[in-house]
């Protein structure tokens with residue numbers, strides 16, 4: 001059985017406390033990093049581990065660290081992205097609620113490696129318990145001298161504070177997150193420049209997902225070679241998969257990247273509820289194109305899912321059985337995207353609303369013959385033409401639905417109802 | 421600890437989200453007065469502060485009931501028989517539509533998109549508390565408990 005890394009303490013009582021974290025080997029990577037490594041070595045180690053970002057895009061973490069300008073005279077920042085809100089995803093909330101110190105240790109090491117002395121947690125406003133856990137954990141780390149001035153006598157200092165978002169999915173996008181931290185509307189910035197050169201208050205800023213940071217202490221403790229031996233050559237390390245929908249055991253499962261989708265659904269998640277037939281799977285969160293039953297042997301890795309025409313995204317798997325109406329699925333996801341469009345660019349703002357209107361009409365049995373074509377045309381007018389990646393994310397459920405289940409859309413028009 | 425840390429002037433504006441939360445807590449919702457006070461305190465244009473309050477969904481510029489019942493209508497909740505079923509149930513039980521408040525001012529019904537509880541769905545949020553694996557029976561219990569605080 002796969003030895004759990006990131007979730008190994010989740011089952012322990014009071015796993016969120018600093019005492020339990022330390023008793024189980026926590027805060028051992030920190031002195032090692034501060035006393036035995038210089039920043040360059042740490043960046044090399046993380047690069048060699050092959051760790052890729054767990055926030056959705058899968059960008060190599062070590063390379064991102066390397067983009068940060070060198071030198072301790074430049075003001076730099078680190079941001080910890082806890083804005084999780086993509087439907088289907090619930091791993092970050094668990095990481096923060098059950099083992100926040102693992103993330104904090106990762107933040108301190110990352111900050112030291114890139115030369116930042118100020119780090120910010122940006123947490124989704126709805127995560128009330130998460131906010132409390134973050135604050136308590138940070139206080140505990142200060143009390144032990146892991147945060148603050150001259151950490152463990154190394155001469156390195158770091159302050160970490162928590163900022164609560166206020167209900168806007170788009171603030172998970174890194175430049176929108178920065179805008180929001182600055183006290184503004186969370187509207188994405190133009191990239192380039194990337195945050196690593198112009199970020200928070202115009203200063204170089206490293207933004208990471210909490211799961212990415214949780215990996216760091218383990219890489220330092222056990223080495224890049226150990227880490228890269230887990231997973232596939234291009235997708236290394238453990239991954240927390242979230243599984244929801246029509247399976248028996250919904251929840252999170254930590255498994256090596258590259259594990260076949262079939263194994264997650266039928267072994268770890270216990271198979272389909274009521275032994276119904278599988279119809280479709282969203283493999284990586286609401287914005288990733290769907291897979292069909294003939295694709296369940298696809299390994300859950302960045303490169304293999306890309307070959308299969310979709311994405312690993314956040315690793316949030318949504319399983320749908322034969323009774324699921326695919327127009328309804330698209331409508332629900334479009335409600336989310338239309339609601340969360342920040343409104344900055346027209347194709348995304350008006351396009352998502354237009355698509356939603358059509359989907360609502362189809363589902364209500366009032367669809368017109370030309371609706372399906374209009375839906376497709378509207379999606380194409382968004383594709384690649386929006387200011388941030390959310391536009392492309394929003395059209396994926398519709399385009400993949402039309403590709404795989406077009407007959408179902410047509411049935412809604414001709415019979416004025418669902419086929420299922 | 422956090423409060424002690426000083427950053428240059430831009431940090432003043434960074435306080436805006438927190439300031440709006442505090443004002444909302446004090447006034448119940450962001451009244452015209454509350455918004456003006458925040459604007460004055462942080463030396464920002466009132467229109468700017470209004471625009472913030474309208475961008476973020478957790479800020480309210482209208483009064484709500486004592487308890488805001490937010491049912492998740494996201495995909496994962498829907499697939500396991502949540503969403504519509506729970507919304508319908510609450511609408512009938514409380515005699516209102518989504519967006520409305522009961523006449524006694526106790527409950528406001530709303531829908532939200534995803535509460536990151538997809539593995540323990542159907543989920544709902546009541547003010548700052550999360551409720552998972554919801555059923556009509558558990559909704560009955562919840563409403564009873566909440567009403568119990570106000571008799």
Ligand SMILES: Cc1cc2nc3c(=O)[nH]c(=O)nc-3n(C[C@H](O)[C@H](O)[C@H](O)COP(=O)(O)O)c2cc1C
Pocket residue numbers: 052053054055056057058059061081082083084085086169170171172173174175207208209210212213388389390393
């Ligand atoms: C619309 C949108 C929403 C996003 N939401 C999140 C989020 O909630 N959490 C997150 O970590 N990354 C999110 N991202 C990705 C971030 O922009 C960024 O890539 C990530 O935080 C980088 O961290 P990583 O390299 O550790 O993955 C989002 C991106 C987009 C386009």
Ligand code: SF4
Pocket residue numbers: 170187188340341342343344345346348349386387388389390391
């Ligand atoms: S694509 Fe959508 S979310 Fe992104 S900037 Fe444009 S309107 Fe905002």
Ligand code: FES
Pocket residue numbers: 087088089492493494495496497498533534535536537538541543
């Ligand atoms: S879809 Fe309801 S909690 Fe995620």
